[in-house]
Amino acid sequence: MDVFETAYLRATAYRADVANQKVRPHQGYAEMRDRFAAPLPETGSPDSAVIEELADLGEPGLMHTTHPRFFGWVLGGSSPVGVAADWLASAWGQNAVMHTTSPTAAAVEETAAGWLLDILDLPRTSAVGFVSGATIGSFTALAAARGELLRRHGWDVEAHGLFGAPQVHVFVGDDLHTSVLSALRYLGFGNQRLIRVDTDAQGRMRVDDLARKCASATGAKLIIAQAGQINTGAFDPFLAIAEIAKDNEAWLHVDGAFGLWARADPDLCGLTKGVERADSWVVDGHKWLQVPFDSGYAIVRDAQALQNAMAISASYLPAQGPGDRLPSFLVPELSRRARGLPTWAALKSLGRSGVIQMVRDHCALARQIARGMQATPGIQVMNDVVLNQIILRFGHDDDGTQRRKAYAIGVIDHLVQEGLIFVSGGLWRGEWVMRISVICGATSVQDANIATEAIRAAWMHISASLPSDQVATR
Numbered sequence: 206m207d208v209f210e211t212a213y214l215r216a217t218a219y220r221a222d223v224a225n226q227k228v229r230p231h232q233g234y235a236e237m238r239d240r241f242a243a244p245l246p247e248t249g250s251p252d253s254a255v256i257e258e259l260a261d262l263g264e265p266g267l268m269h270t271t272h273p274r275f276f277g278w279v280l281g282g283s284s285p286v287g288v289a290a291d292w293l294a295s296a297w298g299q300n301a302v303m304h305t306t307s308p309t310a311a312a313v314e315e316t317a318a319g320w321l322l323d324i325l326d327l328p329r330t331s332a333v334g335f336v337s338g339a340t341i342g343s344f345t346a347l348a349a350a351r352g353e354l355l356r357r358h359g360w361d362v363e364a365h366g367l368f369g370a371p372q373v374h375v376f377v378g379d380d381l382h383t384s385v386l387s388a389l390r391y392l393g394f395g396n397q398r399l400i401r402v403d404t405d406a407q408g409r410m411r412v413d414d415l416a417r418k419c420a421s422a423t424g425a426k427l428i429i430a431q432a433g434q435i436n437t438g439a440f441d442p443f444l445a446i447a448e449i450a451k452d453n454e455a456w457l458h459v460d461g462a463f464g465l466w467a468r469a470d471p472d473l474c475g476l477t478k479g480v481e482r483a484d485s486w487v488v489d490g491h492k493w494l495q496v497p498f499d500s501g502y503a504i505v506r507d508a509q510a511l512q513n514a515m516a517i518s519a520s521y522l523p524a525q526g527p528g529d530r531l532p533s534f535l536v537p538e539l540s541r542r543a544r545g546l547p548t549w550a551a552l553k554s555l556g557r558s559g560v561i562q563m564v565r566d567h568c569a570l571a572r573q574i575a576r577g578m579q580a581t582p583g584i585q586v587m588n589d590v591v592l593n594q595i596i597l598r599f600g601h602d603d604d605g606t607q608r609r610k611a612y613a614i615g616v617i618d619h620l621v622q623e624g625l626i627f628v629s630g631g632l633w634r635g636e637w638v639m640r641i642s643v644i645c646g647a648t649s650v651q652d653a654n655i656a657t658e659a660i661r662a663a664w665m666h667i668s669a670s671l672p673s674d675q676v677a678t679r
């Protein structure tokens with residue numbers, strides 16, 4: 206059998222059946238290591254047999270992120286059209302490095318970039334780099350920020366590096382996503398030197414604190430805000446932050462890995478008011494747009510600043526012609542897959558109205574689940590559910606933090622083992638919480654109902670069965 210057909214049949218059989226599976230992997234990491242452990246083969250095997258074996262070995266260890274009741278972390282559901290376009294990107298063997306290696310990849314990126322700026326309503330002349338995700342997207346955009354801020358202060362970082370450079374003061378909200386810390390670290394902005402700005406109960410930056418801290422620093426300033434806090438889904442007050450950025454001649458970057466998609470929906474875009482005044486943004490395709498991994502977008506208003514940071518040249522690479530968009534001038538990588546293809550396909554398939562509907566539906570489902578939870582004694586919804594994220598506390602005030610943590614862990618473990626839904630946990634304001642993210646394209650009202658009932662039942666079970674002296678041990 207043809208190897209492509211084998212992969213096609215295995216992939217489609219998997220997708221057709223995924224909703225009938227337990228959401229969690231059937232086997233864990235240790236078992237999967239044993240399954241795959243083998244010495245390097247001395248001789249080859251037929252291609253189709255290799256793919257059959259890979260699928261046989263691998264399927265038991267798959268986390269079913271495409272399952273309609275996968276609510277873990279914040280991960281999109283790899284839509285069929287995105288996956289199919291990704292297959293083409295691989296099958297065509299295109300390298301998106303430049304328009305001579307793949308005129309198609311370069312041209313598709315150009316159109317998809319325009320569509321992204323349109324649907325997100327960001328400045329239409331911004332540059333868009335197709336990157337692997339929001340972490341590298343922030344790295345990419347912040348490299349542009351670093352170069353431009355230092356250039357304004359008389360320093361060419363591309364030529365002279367960071368040793369001896371003027372200081373850049375970096376302001377971040379206390380509840381920023383940890384990936385931004387990584388991006389900053391890669392760029393030489395050590396985490397201990399960041400200026401942390403106080404946040405409110407939802408994780409939004411306090412503008413009075415930002416204004417005060419900005420005023421007490423002199424020199425180059427970089428402010429990083431976020432659209433969609435990882436736990437609460439909250440949005441920083443961009444209008445006020447943009448004013449502060451203007452007054453301080455600061456570069457304003459926005460991490461909108463999932464939350465920036467709220468901008469597509471006229472009903473929700475008020476949450477993002479003022480975000481368009483930023484200098485750079487990052488948003489994922491592999492979250493709300495349902496593009497398969499890996500897909501993110503680094504968007505920079507000053508296209509030249511991005512190009513200064515990322516451009517790569519050699520005699521064997523093409524020079525930039527007037528109006529040319531050289532894909533490798535916008536991202537850190539040289540060789541890379543044609544990431545524009547699945548983005549183009551996802552936007553073409555959904556259209557503006559489809560994106561709006563999906564985002565709106567997911568937020569409505571999140572509110573529906575939150576209402577159900579709020580009505581259950583002993584469960585507290587800890588955030589204002591303004592978007593698709595819900596965080597839940599289990600137990601009463603007089604249970605104490607450690608016992609409530611034991612409850613939360615118990616409920617999460619019970620649900621994951623049962624396999625009807627998948628949820629994850631985390632710490633919020635010192636409290637161990639269950640985190641629910643409604644972001645998989647396949648999730649329906651019925652799935653939200655099943656989730657609500659499953660969480661309620663798990664809570665009843667754990668609260669009745671947890672020994673009275675048991676507290677959390679992890």
Ligand SMILES: Cc1ncc(COP(=O)(O)O)c(C=O)c1O
Pocket residue numbers: 278279337338339340341382384385431433434435460461462463489501
């Ligand atoms: C707010 C936020 N920023 C950044 C990231 C990192 O995104 P990625 O995993 O695509 O690099 C995430 C991931 O969940 C996120 O939620």
